[in-house]
Amino acid sequence: MEEENWTLAAQESELKDDRKAISLNGQNILLIRKDDEIFAVENRCIHMNCKFTRGELNGYNLKCPCHDWEFDIRSGEMTVASELKLAVYPAKIDSGTIYIEMGD
Amino acid sequence: MDTEKRKAQYREMFGRVADALGYKFSPDEEIVDFILEQEVTLEKKHGNPFCPCQGLKGNREEDMKIVCPCIPFNREHFDAMKRCWCGLFVHKDVEDPDELEQLAYSEFNS
Numbered sequence: 001m002e003e004e005n006w007t008l009a010a011q012e013s014e015l016k017d018d019r020k021a022i023s024l025n026g027q028n029i030l031l032i033r034k035d036d037e038i039f040a041v042e043n044r045c046i047h048m049n050c051k052f053t054r055g056e057l058n059g060y061n062l063k064c065p066c067h068d069w070e071f072d073i074r075s076g077e078m079t080v081a082s083e084l085k086l087a088v089y090p091a092k093i094d095s096g097t098i099y100i101e102m103g104d
Numbered sequence: 105m106d107t108e109k110r111k112a113q114y115r116e117m118f119g120r121v122a123d124a125l126g127y128k129f130s131p132d133e134e135i136v137d138f139i140l141e142q143e144v145t146l147e148k149k150h151g152n153p154f155c156p157c158q159g160l161k162g163n164r165e166e167d168m169k170i171v172c173p174c175i176p177f178n179r180e181h182f183d184a185m186k187r188c189w190c191g192l193f194v195h196k197d198v199e200d201p202d203e204l205e206q207l208a209y210s211e212f213n214s
């Protein structure tokens with residue numbers, strides 16, 4: 001069984017409008033809480049590097065504020081071209097603390 | 105905005121997107137440089153590097169679909185031509201872009 005490697009990312013109370021942009025291990029990550037679930041996605045658009053922090057969320061689709069490219073926050077895939085992918089990280093909330101798994 | 109610097113940034117950013125979609129910059133370097141230059145001009149004017157070969161419609165939803173590289177929004181049409189509308193990007197296996205033909209959207213769709 002693979003060993004899990006959770007890293008403390010933020011406190012749930014620090015989320016503002018269900019979001020928080022963080023930097024962890026040199027990666028810009030956006031935490032998004034939706035319906036009591038937490039998602040962690042790369043906070044840099046694959047198109048022209050814009051941040052998603054203020055991007056609109058429609059269902060699970062996060063729209064980049066720069067040119068409206070949309071990505072599914074569960075898979076990181078662009079809605080119209082699945083080959084274009086943002087990094088997504090497993091995330092969980094445990095007693096008000098948000099953890100993410102960064103991998104190796 | 106420094107035009108040459110911006111063109112170099114486009115090459116890096118757009119190249120990454122095109123590569124994931126099976127495309128590369130055209131081997132015709134003169135065309136690539138010319139189109140990227142047009143895009144810098146459009147970005148200076150409109151704030152976005154729109155495709156210089158397509159007309160702006162004046163509504164955000166449609167216009168955002170022609171920000172370069174517009175391959176994701178025109179996939180089937182471009183795949184049929186093995187190039188994007190401008191010829192800035194071609195399929196990775198294309199060596200001679202002059203052999204490729206533009207196919208009007210109406211023809212492709214008929």
Ligand code: FES
Pocket residue numbers: 045046047048049050064065066067068069
């Ligand atoms: S930078 Fe995100 S859609 Fe262009």
